[in-house]
Amino acid sequence: MPEKDTKFSAQGGPASGWDVAIIGGGPAGIMSAIQSAANGFNVVLIEKNKQLGKKFLLTGNGRCNLTNAELDLKKLVANYHNGEFLYRAFSPPAGGFGPKETIKFFEDLGIKTKTEAGNRVFPENNSAEEILEALKKYLEKNKVKIIYDSAAEGFELKNKKILKIILNNNKKITAKKYILTTGGKSYAKSGSDGAGYKLAEKLGHSIIKPSPALTPIILKEDWVKKLQGISLKNIKIFGESGEILFTHFGISGPVALNISGKIGELLKKNEVKIFMDLFPELNQQEILENFQELLKKYLRQAIKNILTEFVPERFAEVLLEIIKIDKNKIANNLSKSEKNIIVRALKGFEMTAEGVLGFDNAMATRGGISLKEINHKTMQSKLIDNLFFAGEIIDVDGKTGGFNLQMCWSTGHLASMQ
Protein backbone atom coordinates (compact mmCIF):
# COMPACT_ATOMS: atom_id res chain seq x y z
CA MET A 1 0.00 0.00 0.00
CA PRO A 2 1.40 3.47 -0.87
CA GLU A 3 2.35 6.01 1.79
CA LYS A 4 -0.21 8.83 1.73
CA ASP A 5 1.24 12.32 1.24
CA THR A 6 0.06 14.19 4.31
CA LYS A 7 1.58 17.61 3.44
CA PHE A 8 -1.06 19.75 1.74
CA SER A 9 -0.56 22.54 -0.82
CA ALA A 10 -2.20 25.97 -0.77
CA GLN A 11 -4.92 24.68 -3.13
CA GLY A 12 -5.97 22.05 -0.61
CA GLY A 13 -4.39 19.08 -2.42
CA PRO A 14 -1.36 17.08 -1.33
CA ALA A 15 1.88 19.05 -1.89
CA SER A 16 3.17 16.49 -4.37
CA GLY A 17 -0.15 16.32 -6.22
CA TRP A 18 -2.89 13.73 -5.97
CA ASP A 19 -2.30 10.05 -6.53
CA VAL A 20 -5.54 9.71 -8.47
CA ALA A 21 -7.79 12.32 -10.07
CA ILE A 22 -11.20 11.12 -11.25
CA ILE A 23 -13.27 13.19 -13.66
CA GLY A 24 -17.02 12.67 -13.35
CA GLY A 25 -19.01 11.87 -10.21
CA GLY A 26 -21.52 9.30 -11.47
CA PRO A 27 -21.57 5.64 -10.41
CA ALA A 28 -18.37 4.77 -12.32
CA GLY A 29 -16.47 7.74 -10.87
CA ILE A 30 -17.77 7.13 -7.35
CA MET A 31 -16.77 3.46 -7.46
CA SER A 32 -13.35 4.39 -8.87
CA ALA A 33 -12.86 6.92 -6.06
CA ILE A 34 -13.99 4.56 -3.31
CA GLN A 35 -11.80 1.74 -4.53
CA SER A 36 -8.73 3.91 -5.20
CA ALA A 37 -9.01 5.41 -1.72
CA ALA A 38 -9.54 1.97 -0.18
CA ASN A 39 -6.29 0.94 -1.90
CA GLY A 40 -4.52 3.68 0.02
CA PHE A 41 -4.31 6.46 -2.53
CA ASN A 42 -5.00 10.19 -2.13
CA VAL A 43 -8.00 10.75 -4.37
CA VAL A 44 -9.73 13.79 -5.83
CA LEU A 45 -13.09 13.51 -7.60
CA ILE A 46 -14.05 16.34 -9.96
CA GLU A 47 -17.74 16.85 -10.74
CA LYS A 48 -19.18 19.60 -12.87
CA ASN A 49 -22.56 19.61 -11.11
CA LYS A 50 -23.16 20.88 -7.61
CA GLN A 51 -23.98 17.31 -6.59
CA LEU A 52 -22.82 13.76 -7.30
CA GLY A 53 -24.87 11.13 -9.14
CA LYS A 54 -27.58 13.29 -10.67
CA LYS A 55 -28.41 10.61 -13.24
CA PHE A 56 -27.97 7.86 -10.67
CA LEU A 57 -30.90 9.32 -8.69
CA LEU A 58 -33.14 8.75 -11.73
CA THR A 59 -32.26 5.09 -12.09
CA GLY A 60 -35.09 2.58 -11.94
CA ASN A 61 -37.55 5.48 -11.56
CA GLY A 62 -35.77 6.45 -8.37
CA ARG A 63 -35.75 2.84 -7.13
CA CYS A 64 -32.29 2.07 -8.59
CA ASN A 65 -31.98 -1.28 -10.30
CA LEU A 66 -28.41 -1.51 -9.09
CA THR A 67 -27.36 -4.76 -10.70
CA ASN A 68 -28.61 -7.98 -12.26
CA ALA A 69 -28.04 -11.18 -10.31
CA GLU A 70 -27.05 -13.13 -13.43
CA LEU A 71 -24.17 -15.14 -12.01
CA ASP A 72 -23.29 -17.10 -15.14
CA LEU A 73 -20.50 -15.06 -16.72
CA LYS A 74 -21.26 -16.08 -20.30
CA LYS A 75 -24.94 -15.25 -19.91
CA LEU A 76 -24.05 -12.00 -18.15
CA VAL A 77 -21.86 -10.66 -20.96
CA ALA A 78 -24.52 -11.65 -23.52
CA ASN A 79 -26.62 -8.81 -22.11
CA TYR A 80 -24.24 -6.18 -23.47
CA HIS A 81 -23.29 -4.72 -26.80
CA ASN A 82 -19.52 -5.50 -26.87
CA GLY A 83 -19.95 -7.50 -23.65
CA GLU A 84 -16.92 -9.72 -24.27
CA PHE A 85 -14.76 -6.70 -23.36
CA LEU A 86 -16.10 -6.98 -19.80
CA TYR A 87 -15.01 -10.56 -19.01
CA ARG A 88 -12.10 -9.41 -16.89
CA ALA A 89 -13.99 -6.57 -15.24
CA PHE A 90 -16.61 -9.09 -14.09
CA SER A 91 -14.24 -11.85 -12.96
CA PRO A 92 -12.69 -11.79 -9.54
CA PRO A 93 -9.85 -12.00 -8.56
CA ALA A 94 -7.44 -9.66 -10.44
CA GLY A 95 -9.66 -6.67 -9.82
CA GLY A 96 -12.82 -8.19 -11.23
CA PHE A 97 -16.09 -7.29 -9.59
CA GLY A 98 -19.25 -9.07 -10.75
CA PRO A 99 -22.87 -8.94 -9.56
CA LYS A 100 -22.13 -11.13 -6.54
CA GLU A 101 -19.36 -8.78 -5.35
CA THR A 102 -21.59 -5.78 -6.06
CA ILE A 103 -24.43 -7.11 -3.94
CA LYS A 104 -21.99 -7.87 -1.12
CA PHE A 105 -20.44 -4.41 -1.46
CA PHE A 106 -23.83 -2.73 -0.99
CA GLU A 107 -24.93 -5.08 1.78
CA ASP A 108 -21.67 -4.21 3.59
CA LEU A 109 -22.60 -0.54 3.19
CA GLY A 110 -25.81 -1.34 5.02
CA ILE A 111 -28.07 -1.47 1.94
CA LYS A 112 -30.29 -4.53 2.08
CA THR A 113 -31.16 -5.74 -1.41
CA LYS A 114 -34.00 -7.72 -2.99
CA THR A 115 -34.16 -9.55 -6.32
CA GLU A 116 -37.19 -9.08 -8.55
CA ALA A 117 -38.34 -10.64 -11.84
CA GLY A 118 -35.59 -11.08 -14.42
CA ASN A 119 -32.90 -11.15 -11.67
CA ARG A 120 -33.17 -7.38 -11.27
CA VAL A 121 -31.66 -6.30 -7.96
CA PHE A 122 -33.04 -3.28 -6.06
CA PRO A 123 -32.42 -1.83 -2.63
CA GLU A 124 -35.03 -3.25 -0.25
CA ASN A 125 -36.45 0.20 0.47
CA ASN A 126 -36.54 1.21 -3.24
CA SER A 127 -34.39 4.31 -2.79
CA ALA A 128 -31.58 5.38 -5.11
CA GLU A 129 -31.14 8.32 -2.77
CA GLU A 130 -30.33 6.11 0.20
CA ILE A 131 -27.66 4.34 -1.86
CA LEU A 132 -26.12 7.63 -2.95
CA GLU A 133 -26.03 8.83 0.66
CA ALA A 134 -24.29 5.61 1.72
CA LEU A 135 -21.74 6.01 -1.10
CA LYS A 136 -21.10 9.63 -0.14
CA LYS A 137 -20.50 8.63 3.49
CA TYR A 138 -18.02 6.02 2.30
CA LEU A 139 -16.21 8.63 0.17
CA GLU A 140 -16.02 10.91 3.18
CA LYS A 141 -14.78 8.13 5.46
CA ASN A 142 -12.04 7.33 2.93
CA LYS A 143 -11.09 11.02 2.72
CA VAL A 144 -11.83 11.47 -0.97
CA LYS A 145 -11.73 15.16 -1.81
CA ILE A 146 -14.71 16.16 -3.98
CA ILE A 147 -14.47 19.29 -6.10
CA TYR A 148 -18.01 20.28 -7.15
CA ASP A 149 -19.19 22.73 -9.77
CA SER A 150 -15.99 22.35 -11.81
CA ALA A 151 -15.71 20.88 -15.29
CA ALA A 152 -12.53 19.44 -16.73
CA GLU A 153 -11.85 21.22 -19.99
CA GLY A 154 -8.39 20.14 -21.05
CA PHE A 155 -5.06 18.67 -20.11
CA GLU A 156 -1.38 19.45 -20.01
CA LEU A 157 0.39 16.56 -21.67
CA LYS A 158 4.01 15.46 -21.97
CA ASN A 159 5.50 12.29 -23.42
CA LYS A 160 2.21 10.34 -23.53
CA LYS A 161 1.45 11.32 -19.94
CA ILE A 162 -1.09 13.73 -18.48
CA LEU A 163 0.60 16.24 -16.20
CA LYS A 164 -2.43 18.30 -15.19
CA ILE A 165 -6.17 18.67 -15.75
CA ILE A 166 -7.34 22.16 -16.60
CA LEU A 167 -10.72 23.08 -15.09
CA ASN A 168 -13.22 25.61 -16.44
CA ASN A 169 -12.26 28.07 -13.68
CA ASN A 170 -8.66 27.81 -14.92
CA LYS A 171 -7.59 25.89 -11.84
CA LYS A 172 -5.28 22.98 -12.52
CA ILE A 173 -5.19 19.61 -10.82
CA THR A 174 -2.03 17.52 -10.75
CA ALA A 175 -2.16 13.77 -10.24
CA LYS A 176 -0.15 10.65 -10.99
CA LYS A 177 -3.11 8.82 -12.46
CA TYR A 178 -6.35 10.00 -14.09
CA ILE A 179 -9.64 8.14 -14.53
CA LEU A 180 -12.14 9.54 -17.02
CA THR A 181 -15.72 8.69 -15.99
CA THR A 182 -17.77 11.43 -17.62
CA GLY A 183 -20.55 9.10 -18.84
CA GLY A 184 -22.31 9.02 -22.19
CA LYS A 185 -24.56 11.48 -23.92
CA SER A 186 -28.07 10.67 -22.75
CA TYR A 187 -30.14 12.80 -20.35
CA ALA A 188 -27.68 15.65 -20.87
CA LYS A 189 -29.36 17.66 -18.13
CA SER A 190 -27.93 15.19 -15.64
CA GLY A 191 -24.43 16.32 -16.63
CA SER A 192 -23.34 13.69 -19.15
CA ASP A 193 -23.57 15.75 -22.31
CA GLY A 194 -20.82 14.10 -24.33
CA ALA A 195 -18.13 16.57 -23.24
CA GLY A 196 -16.03 13.66 -22.04
CA TYR A 197 -15.70 12.36 -25.60
CA LYS A 198 -14.13 15.67 -26.61
CA LEU A 199 -11.69 15.42 -23.71
CA ALA A 200 -10.70 11.92 -24.84
CA GLU A 201 -10.35 13.11 -28.43
CA LYS A 202 -7.98 15.82 -27.25
CA LEU A 203 -5.84 13.00 -25.88
CA GLY A 204 -5.84 11.23 -29.25
CA HIS A 205 -8.59 8.67 -28.57
CA SER A 206 -11.09 7.64 -31.25
CA ILE A 207 -14.79 7.81 -30.51
CA ILE A 208 -17.27 5.33 -31.99
CA LYS A 209 -20.11 7.65 -33.00
CA PRO A 210 -22.58 7.80 -30.09
CA SER A 211 -26.24 6.96 -30.73
CA PRO A 212 -29.16 6.66 -28.27
CA ALA A 213 -29.81 3.23 -26.72
CA LEU A 214 -32.53 2.00 -24.37
CA THR A 215 -34.98 4.39 -25.94
CA PRO A 216 -38.48 4.02 -27.44
CA ILE A 217 -38.84 3.25 -31.14
CA ILE A 218 -40.84 5.43 -33.54
CA LEU A 219 -43.05 3.49 -35.97
CA LYS A 220 -44.00 4.72 -39.40
CA GLU A 221 -47.50 3.21 -39.50
CA ASP A 222 -50.48 5.41 -38.61
CA TRP A 223 -52.41 2.61 -36.95
CA VAL A 224 -50.01 2.77 -34.01
CA LYS A 225 -52.05 5.64 -32.52
CA LYS A 226 -55.00 3.28 -32.10
CA LEU A 227 -52.86 0.94 -30.01
CA GLN A 228 -51.63 3.50 -27.48
CA GLY A 229 -51.54 2.01 -23.98
CA ILE A 230 -51.73 -1.65 -25.06
CA SER A 231 -49.05 -3.91 -23.69
CA LEU A 232 -48.23 -7.35 -25.04
CA LYS A 233 -46.39 -9.84 -22.84
CA ASN A 234 -44.17 -12.77 -23.87
CA ILE A 235 -43.58 -11.58 -27.40
CA LYS A 236 -40.29 -11.87 -29.30
CA ILE A 237 -38.56 -9.42 -31.65
CA PHE A 238 -35.01 -9.82 -33.00
CA GLY A 239 -34.39 -12.69 -30.56
CA GLU A 240 -35.42 -10.53 -27.60
CA SER A 241 -38.33 -11.88 -25.51
CA GLY A 242 -40.56 -10.06 -23.05
CA GLU A 243 -43.02 -7.21 -23.03
CA ILE A 244 -43.69 -4.23 -25.30
CA LEU A 245 -45.92 -1.26 -24.75
CA PHE A 246 -47.53 0.71 -27.59
CA THR A 247 -47.36 4.50 -27.32
CA HIS A 248 -48.96 7.16 -29.55
CA PHE A 249 -45.82 7.18 -31.73
CA GLY A 250 -44.43 3.66 -31.53
CA ILE A 251 -43.26 1.05 -29.06
CA SER A 252 -41.60 1.15 -25.66
CA GLY A 253 -41.27 -1.40 -22.83
CA PRO A 254 -38.30 -3.71 -22.15
CA VAL A 255 -38.13 -5.47 -25.53
CA ALA A 256 -38.38 -2.22 -27.52
CA LEU A 257 -35.76 -0.54 -25.30
CA ASN A 258 -33.39 -3.47 -25.56
CA ILE A 259 -33.50 -3.62 -29.37
CA SER A 260 -33.40 0.17 -29.81
CA GLY A 261 -29.59 0.36 -29.91
CA LYS A 262 -29.50 -2.14 -32.76
CA ILE A 263 -32.44 -0.45 -34.55
CA GLY A 264 -30.68 2.91 -34.18
CA GLU A 265 -27.57 1.48 -35.86
CA LEU A 266 -29.59 -0.08 -38.72
CA LEU A 267 -31.57 3.13 -39.19
CA LYS A 268 -28.38 4.93 -40.17
CA LYS A 269 -28.79 3.12 -43.50
CA ASN A 270 -32.54 2.72 -44.01
CA GLU A 271 -35.90 2.29 -42.31
CA VAL A 272 -36.08 -1.05 -40.52
CA LYS A 273 -38.75 -3.77 -40.76
CA ILE A 274 -39.57 -5.34 -37.41
CA PHE A 275 -41.41 -8.67 -37.18
CA MET A 276 -43.02 -9.42 -33.85
CA ASP A 277 -43.73 -13.03 -32.88
CA LEU A 278 -46.73 -12.95 -30.55
CA PHE A 279 -46.40 -16.63 -29.67
CA PRO A 280 -42.71 -17.54 -29.66
CA GLU A 281 -43.41 -20.79 -27.83
CA LEU A 282 -45.74 -22.15 -30.53
CA ASN A 283 -45.07 -22.88 -34.18
CA GLN A 284 -47.42 -21.82 -36.97
CA GLN A 285 -49.13 -25.23 -37.11
CA GLU A 286 -49.80 -25.24 -33.37
CA ILE A 287 -51.34 -21.76 -33.50
CA LEU A 288 -53.47 -22.79 -36.47
CA GLU A 289 -54.76 -25.82 -34.56
CA ASN A 290 -55.64 -23.71 -31.49
CA PHE A 291 -57.29 -21.16 -33.74
CA GLN A 292 -59.35 -23.73 -35.60
CA GLU A 293 -60.63 -25.17 -32.34
CA LEU A 294 -61.85 -21.72 -31.34
CA LEU A 295 -63.44 -21.18 -34.74
CA LYS A 296 -65.35 -24.44 -34.35
CA LYS A 297 -66.45 -23.51 -30.85
CA TYR A 298 -67.66 -20.04 -31.84
CA LEU A 299 -68.96 -20.74 -35.35
CA ARG A 300 -71.44 -17.84 -35.36
CA GLN A 301 -69.16 -15.21 -33.76
CA ALA A 302 -67.38 -12.32 -35.51
CA ILE A 303 -63.70 -12.99 -36.06
CA LYS A 304 -62.65 -9.89 -34.04
CA ASN A 305 -64.29 -11.40 -30.95
CA ILE A 306 -62.60 -14.75 -31.44
CA LEU A 307 -59.20 -13.15 -31.81
CA THR A 308 -59.58 -11.52 -28.39
CA GLU A 309 -58.86 -15.00 -27.01
CA PHE A 310 -55.31 -14.38 -28.33
CA VAL A 311 -54.73 -10.62 -28.16
CA PRO A 312 -56.34 -7.45 -26.71
CA GLU A 313 -59.46 -6.32 -28.60
CA ARG A 314 -58.00 -3.10 -30.05
CA PHE A 315 -54.96 -5.00 -31.24
CA ALA A 316 -57.21 -7.64 -32.88
CA GLU A 317 -59.09 -4.92 -34.77
CA VAL A 318 -55.90 -3.27 -36.02
CA LEU A 319 -54.41 -6.61 -37.02
CA LEU A 320 -57.51 -7.45 -39.09
CA GLU A 321 -57.49 -3.99 -40.65
CA ILE A 322 -53.85 -4.45 -41.71
CA ILE A 323 -54.41 -7.85 -43.27
CA LYS A 324 -57.65 -6.60 -44.83
CA ILE A 325 -60.07 -9.07 -43.31
CA ASP A 326 -63.49 -7.72 -42.30
CA LYS A 327 -63.50 -7.69 -38.49
CA ASN A 328 -67.20 -8.59 -38.46
CA LYS A 329 -66.81 -11.62 -40.69
CA ILE A 330 -68.43 -14.67 -39.09
CA ALA A 331 -66.02 -17.44 -38.10
CA ASN A 332 -67.78 -20.01 -40.22
CA ASN A 333 -67.18 -17.89 -43.33
CA LEU A 334 -63.40 -17.57 -43.00
CA SER A 335 -61.54 -19.14 -45.91
CA LYS A 336 -58.54 -21.43 -45.43
CA SER A 337 -56.21 -18.78 -46.81
CA GLU A 338 -57.67 -16.12 -44.48
CA LYS A 339 -57.02 -18.38 -41.50
CA ASN A 340 -53.41 -18.82 -42.64
CA ILE A 341 -52.96 -15.08 -43.12
CA ILE A 342 -54.16 -14.46 -39.55
CA VAL A 343 -51.81 -17.09 -38.13
CA ARG A 344 -48.88 -15.69 -40.12
CA ALA A 345 -49.63 -12.21 -38.78
CA LEU A 346 -49.57 -13.56 -35.22
CA LYS A 347 -46.15 -15.18 -35.83
CA GLY A 348 -44.69 -12.19 -37.68
CA PHE A 349 -46.61 -8.97 -37.05
CA GLU A 350 -44.89 -6.41 -39.27
CA MET A 351 -43.95 -2.91 -38.13
CA THR A 352 -41.64 -0.32 -39.68
CA ALA A 353 -39.17 1.56 -37.47
CA GLU A 354 -38.43 5.00 -38.85
CA GLY A 355 -36.57 6.38 -35.86
CA VAL A 356 -35.69 6.07 -32.22
CA LEU A 357 -36.25 8.79 -29.63
CA GLY A 358 -33.13 10.87 -29.11
CA PHE A 359 -30.62 11.25 -26.32
CA ASP A 360 -33.13 13.19 -24.18
CA ASN A 361 -35.12 9.99 -23.70
CA ALA A 362 -32.39 7.37 -23.93
CA MET A 363 -31.28 5.57 -20.80
CA ALA A 364 -27.93 4.67 -22.34
CA THR A 365 -25.53 5.59 -25.11
CA ARG A 366 -24.26 3.21 -27.75
CA GLY A 367 -20.74 4.09 -28.92
CA GLY A 368 -18.00 5.92 -27.04
CA ILE A 369 -14.27 5.44 -26.55
CA SER A 370 -13.07 2.79 -28.97
CA LEU A 371 -12.36 -0.44 -27.11
CA LYS A 372 -9.35 -1.07 -29.35
CA GLU A 373 -7.60 1.71 -27.44
CA ILE A 374 -8.34 0.39 -23.93
CA ASN A 375 -6.66 -2.53 -22.16
CA HIS A 376 -9.58 -4.72 -21.00
CA LYS A 377 -7.47 -6.19 -18.19
CA THR A 378 -6.90 -2.82 -16.50
CA MET A 379 -9.11 -0.21 -18.25
CA GLN A 380 -5.88 1.67 -19.03
CA SER A 381 -5.59 3.76 -22.17
CA LYS A 382 -3.26 2.27 -24.75
CA LEU A 383 -2.36 5.79 -25.87
CA ILE A 384 -1.76 7.72 -22.64
CA ASP A 385 0.20 5.95 -19.91
CA ASN A 386 -1.53 7.38 -16.84
CA LEU A 387 -5.10 7.49 -18.16
CA PHE A 388 -7.88 5.00 -17.37
CA PHE A 389 -11.58 4.84 -18.30
CA ALA A 390 -14.69 3.50 -16.58
CA GLY A 391 -18.45 3.53 -17.07
CA GLU A 392 -20.69 4.57 -19.90
CA ILE A 393 -18.00 6.61 -21.68
CA ILE A 394 -16.60 3.40 -23.23
CA ASP A 395 -18.18 1.69 -26.23
CA VAL A 396 -20.21 -0.82 -24.19
CA ASP A 397 -23.91 -0.64 -23.34
CA GLY A 398 -26.24 -3.07 -21.64
CA LYS A 399 -29.88 -4.09 -21.70
CA THR A 400 -32.41 -2.89 -19.13
CA GLY A 401 -32.30 -4.84 -15.90
CA GLY A 402 -29.37 -3.38 -13.93
CA PHE A 403 -26.69 -4.23 -16.49
CA ASN A 404 -25.56 -0.67 -17.13
CA LEU A 405 -24.92 0.15 -13.50
CA GLN A 406 -23.15 -3.20 -13.07
CA MET A 407 -20.83 -2.24 -15.91
CA CYS A 408 -20.05 1.04 -14.08
CA TRP A 409 -19.32 -0.66 -10.75
CA SER A 410 -17.14 -3.29 -12.44
CA THR A 411 -15.11 -1.05 -14.74
CA GLY A 412 -14.75 1.56 -11.96
CA HIS A 413 -13.42 -1.12 -9.65
CA LEU A 414 -11.00 -2.50 -12.24
CA ALA A 415 -9.70 0.94 -13.23
CA SER A 416 -8.74 1.52 -9.60
CA MET A 417 -6.55 -1.52 -9.14
CA GLN A 418 -3.30 -0.24 -10.70
Ligand SMILES: Cc1cc2nc3c(=O)[nH]c(=O)nc-3n(C[C@H](O)[C@H](O)[C@H](O)COP(=O)(O)OP(=O)(O)OC[C@H]3O[C@@H](n4cnc5c(N)ncnc54)[C@H](O)[C@@H]3O)c2cc1C
Ligand atom coordinates in the same frame (compact mmCIF):
# COMPACT_ATOMS: atom_id res chain seq x y z
C1 LIG B 1 -33.79 7.62 -16.59
C2 LIG B 1 -32.68 6.62 -16.45
C3 LIG B 1 -32.88 5.48 -15.70
C4 LIG B 1 -31.88 4.52 -15.60
N1 LIG B 1 -32.08 3.42 -14.81
C5 LIG B 1 -31.10 2.49 -14.69
C6 LIG B 1 -31.27 1.36 -13.83
O1 LIG B 1 -32.27 1.25 -13.09
N2 LIG B 1 -30.28 0.43 -13.80
C7 LIG B 1 -29.14 0.56 -14.56
O2 LIG B 1 -28.29 -0.34 -14.52
N3 LIG B 1 -28.92 1.65 -15.33
C8 LIG B 1 -29.87 2.61 -15.40
N4 LIG B 1 -29.64 3.72 -16.16
C9 LIG B 1 -28.30 3.90 -16.79
C10 LIG B 1 -27.31 4.44 -15.75
O3 LIG B 1 -27.86 5.56 -15.12
C11 LIG B 1 -25.98 4.79 -16.43
O4 LIG B 1 -25.48 3.63 -17.02
C12 LIG B 1 -24.97 5.33 -15.42
O5 LIG B 1 -25.44 6.48 -14.75
C13 LIG B 1 -23.65 5.68 -16.12
O6 LIG B 1 -22.74 6.03 -15.12
P1 LIG B 1 -21.41 6.83 -15.41
O7 LIG B 1 -20.79 7.05 -14.07
O8 LIG B 1 -20.64 6.18 -16.47
O9 LIG B 1 -21.91 8.22 -16.01
P2 LIG B 1 -22.95 9.30 -15.44
O10 LIG B 1 -23.88 8.71 -14.45
O11 LIG B 1 -23.52 9.95 -16.63
O12 LIG B 1 -22.00 10.30 -14.65
C14 LIG B 1 -21.04 11.08 -15.31
C15 LIG B 1 -20.76 12.30 -14.45
O13 LIG B 1 -19.68 13.03 -15.04
C16 LIG B 1 -19.95 14.43 -14.91
N5 LIG B 1 -19.19 15.12 -15.96
C17 LIG B 1 -19.40 15.08 -17.29
N6 LIG B 1 -18.48 15.82 -17.94
C18 LIG B 1 -17.66 16.34 -16.98
C19 LIG B 1 -16.52 17.18 -17.02
N7 LIG B 1 -16.02 17.64 -18.16
N8 LIG B 1 -15.93 17.52 -15.84
C20 LIG B 1 -16.43 17.07 -14.65
N9 LIG B 1 -17.51 16.28 -14.56
C21 LIG B 1 -18.11 15.90 -15.73
C22 LIG B 1 -21.45 14.51 -15.09
O14 LIG B 1 -21.96 15.69 -14.53
C23 LIG B 1 -21.94 13.25 -14.36
O15 LIG B 1 -22.20 13.51 -13.00
C24 LIG B 1 -30.63 4.71 -16.27
C25 LIG B 1 -30.43 5.87 -17.02
C26 LIG B 1 -31.43 6.82 -17.11
C27 LIG B 1 -31.19 8.06 -17.91
